[in-house]
């Protein structure tokens with residue numbers, strides 16, 4: 315087995331195994347539930363990521379491949395119009411069949427076929443399938459984060475407020491670069507000055523990236539200063555205490571309409587009386603209900619809440635370009651591994667953007683309207699998944715992702 319093949323097989327095995335490890339603490343019932351149209355059951359994520367390999371790698375490139383079940387193409391296609399009709403997203407929770415056991419067998423079937431394909435591939439075949447398998451692995455890592463965030467939302471709808479993992483457990487932090495709990499006392503916020511000028515934005519060089527990170531291009535920035543760390547829960551509690559959710563002058567029009575319509579008066583997983591003092595809030599999270607940690611980065615904010623907080627704080631959200639240019643700034647902290655950071659940039663194609671060829675053309679480009687870019691990565695992002703140029707995106711009202719705030723100010 316060549317070095318390339320064994321490295322690819324090792325990466326494949328590691329990513330596929332990590333999905334199962336994330337699901338390991340969950341019952342079959344936990345893995346079948348869908349709490350809202352935006353969130354999917356764990357079982358669906360486990361099957362859909364498998365369908366991706368079957369559809370993009372095996373069917374076109376493995377001669378004689380026999381699908382595990384032809385009907386799964388309808389059940390587990392997410393949004394690929396070119397691949398035909400599919401089961402409605404809001405009804406994924408109704409799929410009590412196939413069973414979880416069947417989905418595990420589907421995963422094994424596809425894993426064996428992928429191993430057979432790359433094990434006996436000639437150089438040309440390998441050159442063709444390696445980029446597709448790599449894309450499939452990064453795709454599965456994106457769904458690994460969704461397994462966690464979607465499950466957290468489902469658990470938040472259960473009056474028992476179950477814990478996904480015990481507070482003291484190292485959990486899935488085996489490769490984590492940043493701590494997920496027990497935050498040290500947050501230092502007073504410092505502002506780091508950046509001079510701006512023409513900066514390079516986007517991916518270049520070797521290594522994997524998604525099409526939306528390309529092409530690298532020049533961007534002109536004015537001088538600005540950026541917060542050395544993320545906004546904390548304690549700071550966000552002060553915003554609430556100061557009537558943050560009752561002052562329309564702090565909010566974008568759509569945001570003010572959203573909080574009126576939805577009755578929002580705190581982050582989605584905060585538990586407490588309206589106007590509760592900082593010390594009285596509790597927060598529901600992966601370890602169940604915990605007292606609010608005032609030093610932990612605030613999480614699960616919508617873009618609207620992030621923008622209103624920034625306005626209240628006399629600052630603003632960074633553009634994605636300011637964020638990327640500050641990635642290595644001396645003294646900057648918490649750029650990855652805590653919460654995704656909302657930016658003021660709408661999710662648009664970079665100048666010269668071209669979608670990937672083939673089926674993967676639908677991966678990113680068609681979502682480039684009505685969404686905001688987020689940068690960084692969260693405690694649920696698989697270790698090693700993101701880069702400084704990585705562009706995540708969600709609609710401005712989304713609150714079930716692990717999303718927070720970093721501030722910038724004009725000079």
Ligand SMILES: [Fe+2]
Nearest residue numbers: 362392453457
């Ligand atoms: Fe997907």
